[in-house]
Amino acid sequence: MTILVDQNTRVICQGITGRAGTHYSSVMLEYGTRVVGGVRPGKGGSHHLNLPVFDTVATAMTETGANASMVFVPPDRAANAMIEAIEAEMPLVVALTERVPVRDMMRVRDALKHGSTILVGPNSQGILAPGVCKIGVMATGNARRGNVGILSRSASLTSEVIAQLSDAGLGQSTTVGIGGDAIHGLSMRACFELFLADPDTHGVIAIGEIGGTDEEELAEIIAAAKPKIPVVALIVGQYAPAERRMGHAGAIAGNAGADAKSKIRALSEAGVIIAESPHLVGETMHRALTVAA
Amino acid sequence: MRLHEFQAKTLLTGYGIDVPEGRVALTSEDAATIARDLGSEGFAVKAQIRSGGRGKAGAVRIVRTPEEVATAAGLFLGRTFVTAQTGPDGAKAHSVLVERAVTASRSLYVSFFIDAAKAEAVLLAGAEGSEDIEQQVHTGEMRLERLSLAPGEGIGESEAAALGQRIGISGNLLPEFVSLLQRLARAFSALDATLLEINPLLLTGNGDFVAADAKIVIDDNALFRQPELAALREEQEDNEGERVAQNRQLNYIQMDGDIGLVANGAGLGLATLDMVRAANGRPANFMDIRTTASSLDVAYGFSLLLNNPAVRSILVNVHGGGMQPCDTIADGLGIAMRRTGRTLPTVVRLAGNNAEYARFRFANFGCRVIDRPDMWSAATRAVEEARAAGGRQ
Numbered sequence: 001m002t003i004l005v006d007q008n009t010r011v012i013c014q015g016i017t018g019r020a021g022t023h024y025s026s027v028m029l030e031y032g033t034r035v036v037g038g039v040r041p042g043k044g045g046s047h048h049l050n051l052p053v054f055d056t057v058a059t060a061m062t063e064t065g066a067n068a069s070m071v072f073v074p075p076d077r078a079a080n081a082m083i084e085a086i087e088a089e090m091p092l093v094v095a096l097t098e099r100v101p102v103r104d105m106m107r108v109r110d111a112l113k114h115g116s117t118i119l120v121g122p123n124s125q126g127i128l129a130p131g132v133c134k135i136g137v138m139a140t141g142n143a144r145r146g147n148v149g150i151l152s153r154s155a156s157l158t159s160e161v162i163a164q165l166s167d168a169g170l171g172q173s174t175t176v177g178i179g180g181d182a183i184h185g186l187s188m189r190a191c192f193e194l195f196l197a198d199p200d201t202h203g204v205i206a207i208g209e210i211g212g213t214d215e216e217e218l219a220e221i222i223a224a225a226k227p228k229i230p231v232v233a234l235i236v237g238q239y240a241p242a243e244r245r246m247g248h249a250g251a252i253a254g255n256a257g258a259d260a261k262s263k264i265r266a267l268s269e270a271g272v273i274i275a276e277s278p279h280l281v282g283e284t285m286h287r288a289l290t291v292a293a
Numbered sequence: 294m295r296l297h298e299f300q301a302k303t304l305l306t307g308y309g310i311d312v313p314e315g316r317v318a319l320t321s322e323d324a325a326t327i328a329r330d331l332g333s334e335g336f337a338v339k340a341q342i343r344s345g346g347r348g349k350a351g352a353v354r355i356v357r358t359p360e361e362v363a364t365a366a367g368l369f370l371g372r373t374f375v376t377a378q379t380g381p382d383g384a385k386a387h388s389v390l391v392e393r394a395v396t397a398s399r400s401l402y403v404s405f406f407i408d409a410a411k412a413e414a415v416l417l418a419g420a421e422g423s424e425d426i427e428q429q430v431h432t433g434e435m436r437l438e439r440l441s442l443a444p445g446e447g448i449g450e451s452e453a454a455a456l457g458q459r460i461g462i463s464g465n466l467l468p469e470f471v472s473l474l475q476r477l478a479r480a481f482s483a484l485d486a487t488l489l490e491i492n493p494l495l496l497t498g499n500g501d502f503v504a505a506d507a508k509i510v511i512d513d514n515a516l517f518r519q520p521e522l523a524a525l526r527e528e529q530e531d532n533e534g535e536r537v538a539q540n541r542q543l544n545y546i547q548m549d550g551d552i553g554l555v556a557n558g559a560g561l562g563l564a565t566l567d568m569v570r571a572a573n574g575r576p577a578n579f580m581d582i583r584t585t586a587s588s589l590d591v592a593y594g595f596s597l598l599l600n601n602p603a604v605r606s607i608l609v610n611v612h613g614g615g616m617q618p619c620d621t622i623a624d625g626l627g628i629a630m631r632r633t634g635r636t637l638p639t640v641v642r643l644a645g646n647n648a649e650y651a652r653f654r655f656a657n658f659g660c661r662v663i664d665r666p667d668m669w670s671a672a673t674r675a676v677e678e679a680r681a682a683g684g685r686q
Contacts, residue, residue: 102485107444183407
C-alpha cells in the first residue's frame with residue numbers, strides 16, 4: 001500500500017498552461033500518473049497536452065472525476081487556487097508553488113478548517129509512490145518500490161536520501177514533501193500517522209531542518225505512539241548562521257525552540273535514530289531494518 | 294526583510310503611531326545639527342543596525358547637549374556592534390538616529406508576530422518594557438499577556454480593553470491604549486509584517502503613548518505587492534552580492550571561511566554546510582540555487598565565489614532535477630571561470646539528471662574539476678584542497 005495516492009488517483013493540474021505546469025504534467029503522464037485535465041481560468045473548453053482544460057476546479061472534478069489537484073499557480077495567485085480547490089472539496093491538494101506570502105497561507109489554513117481536504121505543501125516537491133503515482137517535480141531515476149516511507153521538508157535532500165536507499169538496496173513505499181515554508185498544510189506529525197497505518201511501510205525517514213516546530217511535534221507523537229517500526233531522522237542546519245534566511249522562510253534559526261540541536265534532542269529522546277551525517281541516512285535505515293528483522 | 298529602526302518608525306507614523314521626534318544622520322556634524330534643530334534638554338543617539346539587544350551592546354546613548362550628540366555619533370558611525378542577535382560577526386552602523394529624549398512615567402512591551410504552527414497572528418503585551426524581556430519571560434520574572442487575532446487581524450474593543458487591564462492600564466488611558474493596539478494591528482497586517490515589536494512603549498506624563506523603539510520584519514514573499522517596502526531594501530547597506538543574488542534566483546549568504554559552497558536546494562545547501570564543518574572546514578558562504586535559475590544566474594553565483602579573495606576551494610554538491618539538470622550548473626561554472634579569468638580547485642559531486650552530460654560540459658569549458666562520487670568524500674576533499682592552497686585551519 002501507499003499513502004495519500006494510489007493507482008486510482010486522478011490528477012488535475014491548476015496552472016496547466018504555464019511553463020512549469022506544462023513540463024511537469026507531461027513528465028507525470030510519461031511516468032504513468034493518471035493526469036486527467038487542467039484548470040486555467042479563461043481557457044475552459046480548450047485542450048492542452050491533449051487534456052481538457054476547465055475554468056474552475058469544481059467543473060474539472062465533475063467532468064473528469066479527479067480526486068487530486070496539483071497547484072502550479074504563481075505565488076500571487078497560489079493561495080486563491082488552493083482555496084478554490086479546498087472549497088470544491090478536492091480530497092488531496094499538492095501545492096508546488098514556492099514563495100507564497102505568509103498571510104496568504106494563513107487564509108488557506110483557515111479554509112482548511114472548514115473542509116476535508118488534505119493539503120500537501122506549498123513549496124513541496126510533491127508525492128511519489130514509486131511505480132504507482134507521481135505528483136510533483138522530483139526526479140524518479142533512483143526511486144523504486146519498497147517499504148521505506150519518507151517525509152521531508154527538503155526536495156533536494158529527499159533526492160539524496162532516495163539515492164542512498166537505492167545504494168543500500170532499499171525502495172520506498174511513498175515519499176512526501178511536506179514543504180519548506182513556515183505555514184504549510186500536512187504536518188510531519190500527520191504524515192507520520194499515515195505511514196504508521198500503512199502495513200507496507202516498514203520504516204520511516206524524517207528529513208527536517210532548522211525553524212518551525214514540526215520536528216518537535218513529531219517527537220511528541222512518536223514518544224506517545226511507541227511505533228514498532230524504526231524511525232530515522234536527519235536534521236540539517238546545525239551550523240547555519242543565526243537568524244539568517246536560508247531559502248526556506250521556515251528555516252530561520254533562533255525562532256522559539258527551532259535550532260537543530262534541540263530538535264535532535266527531542267527526537268532522540270522519543271526513540272528516533274538520528275543519522276549522524278547527511279551521507280549516512282540510507283546506511284542507518286538499512287542497519288535499523290536489519291536489527292528490526 | 295528586517296527594517297532599520299528609523300525606517301520602521303517612519304512607516305508607523307503613517308498609521309498614527311507617535312514616535313519621538315528625530316532624524317537619521319550619516320555624519321557626526323549632521324547629528325549635531327539635528328540635535329540643535331530639535332533644541333531639546335536631552336537626546337537619544339541610537340546606532341542603526343538591524344538587530345535587537347542594542348542597549349546592552351552599547352549602541353544607544355542618552356546625552357544632554359548637541360556636542361555630546363556629535364561625540365556619540367562619531368563613536369557609533371562605522372563601528373561594528375556584536376549583539377545577542379547579530380552572531381559573532383556583528384553588524385556595522387552606517388547611520389545614527391538622533392531623537393528628542395522622552396520622559397516617561399511608565400514603560401510597556403507590545404509586539405505582534407505570526408505563530409506559524411497555528412497559522413495565526415498573535416499580540417503579546419507586558420506590563421514593563423525591558424531590554425531583558427526574553428530572559429525575564431524565560432525565568433518567569435515577567436508574564437506576557439497573549440491574544441490570538443482572528444483572520445483579518447482586527448482587534449475587538451472589548452478584548453483589547455481586557456488585555457490592557459491585565460497589564461495594568463486603566464481609567465482614561467484605556468480607550469487610548471485600545472485605539473493604539475488597533476492602529477498597530479492595522480500596520481502589522483497592511484505592511485505584510487511577520488514581526489512588529491515596540492519595546493519599550495512609553496507612557497508620557499501627558500498620557501500619550503510613544504513608540505521609543507520599533508522593530509519590523511517584512512515577509513519577503515509579499516514584497517511583490519509592497520513596492521514601497523521593496524524599494525527600502527535598496528537603502529539598506531547589506532552585502533551587495535547577497536542582494537543581487539536574490540534577483541538572480543540564488544539564496545546567498547556570505548560567511549567568513551575559505552571554502553565556497555554551491556548546492557541546489559536549501560536542504561542540500563544546509564547539509565553541505567554541516568558536512569564541511571564536520572570535516573573541520575570553514576565555509577565561505579551558504580548558496581542555494583533555485584530551480585528557476587538559468588546557467589547565467591548560476592555563473593553570477595560562481596563569480597561571487599571566484600571574486601572572493603578568501604576562497605581557496607569550491608565545493609559543488611548538486612542533484613539534477615527536471616527543470617534544472619546538472620549541466621546548467623556546469624555551464625554556470627564554465628562561464629564564470631571565463632568571465633573572471635580566475636580558477637580555483639573545484640570539487641564536484643553530481644547526481645540525478647544529466648550528471649554525465651555535465652562532465653562533458655566541464656571538459657568543454659576546460660574546467661578541471663575533481664569529481665567525487667558521494668557528498669562526504671567531496672566535502673573532505675574540498676577541505677583538503679583549501680588547506681593545501683594555504684587556507685587557515
